[in-house]
Amino acid sequence: MIKTYLFLVGAIICEVCGTMLLPVTQNFTKITPTVFLAIFYLSAFYLLTFVMDKLPIAIVYGTWSGLGIFTIAVLGYIFFKQTLSWQAILGMFLIVIGVTLVNIYSAKTI
Numbered sequence: 001m002i003k004t005y006l007f008l009v010g011a012i013i014c015e016v017c018g019t020m021l022l023p024v025t026q027n028f029t030k031i032t033p034t035v036f037l038a039i040f041y042l043s044a045f046y047l048l049t050f051v052m053d054k055l056p057i058a059i060v061y062g063t064w065s066g067l068g069i070f071t072i073a074v075l076g077y078i079f080f081k082q083t084l085s086w087q088a089i090l091g092m093f094l095i096v097i098g099v100t101l102v103n104i105y106s107a108k109t110i
Contacts, residue, residue, distance in 0.1 A: 004054040007047045012064055014044035016071045023080065059106050066099040 018040030024033040051060050070092050076082040084092070 001054070004051055007050045008055075008060065008063060011044045011047035011051065012067050012071070014040045014047065015064065015068050016075065018044065019068070019072050020075055020079070056106065059102060062102055063099050066095045070096055 018037045021033045021037040021040065024030065025037055028034045048060065048064065073084060073092055
């Protein structure tokens with residue numbers, strides 16, 4: 001089960017890296033960032049295929065998207081100087097709490 005979650009974390013990292021490259025590609029006019037973006041997204045989906053065999057799709061997608069959103073928001077603040085309202089920050093923490101609860105209690109039913 002640990003291996004499954006490592007694949008999920010790898011998929012999240014690849015998806016976040018690809019998403020962070022979106023503004024750098026400048027509408028896909030910069031070839032190098034565009035190639036890396038494609039590699040990261042393809043890697044994310046490839047890693048997700050291993051996870052889908054072991055966990056329910058609702059758990060996988062909820063975890064992947066929730067933690068991806070949270071991570072991208074934090075990295076957007078750090079690298080692109082984007083800001084979020086306190087309500088958005090609270091919502092991000094609620095996403096993390098929700099993902100944690102879903103994964104803790106779904107493990108008991110699998």
